[in-house]
Amino acid sequence: MLQRRCAFLLLPGFGLGSLAGATEALAAVNALLEGEQYESCLLGLERSVTSACGVSLQCQLAGELSEQRFDVLFVVAEALLPEPEAPQLALLNWLRGCARQGLVLGGIGSGAAWLAEAGLLNGYRATLSWPHIPLLAQRHPEVLFSQHLFELDRERLSCAAHSASQDLLIHWLGQRHGERLAQELAASLGLERLRGRDEHQRQPLAGRLGLSGSAGTSAKLAEALALMEANLGEPLSTEEISGLVGVSRRQLERLFKQHLDAVPARWYLSLRLERARRMLRQTSQSVLQIGLSCGFASASHFSNAYKACFGCTPRDERSRHGAQWRAGRPDKEGTHD
Structure with a gap:
């Protein structure tokens, strides 16, 4: 039996719900896999770490496990990095050491802020809880921050708080074991639908x-x-x-x-582009028809705006989902209401 170890580094004031969403997904996937199992391990800077709601969890000391190999290490946090002092600097160095060992690194809640501070997200797409994004984007312009629910960019994973951690883990496991398993895992967790990476966080x-x-x-x-x-x-x-x-x-x-x-114009543009993306995935209208119906004066204007927002052209988006249309299974991702 192949054992995969997933470590969760809990920082003081971490979100208990965020941790639960991720570990629940790992526990549930074990019932769906044959020959491979996932184990969760809790790490901390102290042996007892208190969550934002006052619940304390017992952890293994991160420093004692610096030589131990994990498949992935998640930093689970709610608060941003304070002015670095000795313990924080030691943690950042430890994270850099984990990266040198080739670990997949993830951030849950505001965990990506710690990875960014350690210089481990330069050139990567990443996200974290929406209130912290503007400050982090200003502090680390070399990181491609988004307001998506989660991001999977090569060996870097990140998500917002609460249920977004479960979405992230389901998609990561789907990448490793196939889309069918991701759908089965979502169903086993009682989810009505599997939320996509590019769904935006919603402010209250x-x-x-x-x-x-x-x-x-x-x-x-x-x-x-x-x-x-x-x-x-x-x-x-x-x-x-x-x-x-x-x-x-x-x-x-x-x-x-x-x-x-x-700014109003940017918000307005994002609404139009999100509508265009839904239409590309859920209708058979041509790319030009969709662009015009979403307020773009030309195909080139539509294509350039779409690529700047989503990283691919409308035609790339359409071809990516073409197989589902040919099979009579249009993408059923919901809107972002």
């Missing part, structure tokens, strides 16, 4: 609609978002949107920056 509704501010502020931002979603095929300008909701362009930009950490 209060954050998305500005509900933490005044009622007037919330209403204006909600109106602007509704206008965008209702006019994907014939996009409105930022000036038109601000005029329709009764604020200045500058006020509208401040609302988007404050509550969505985005």
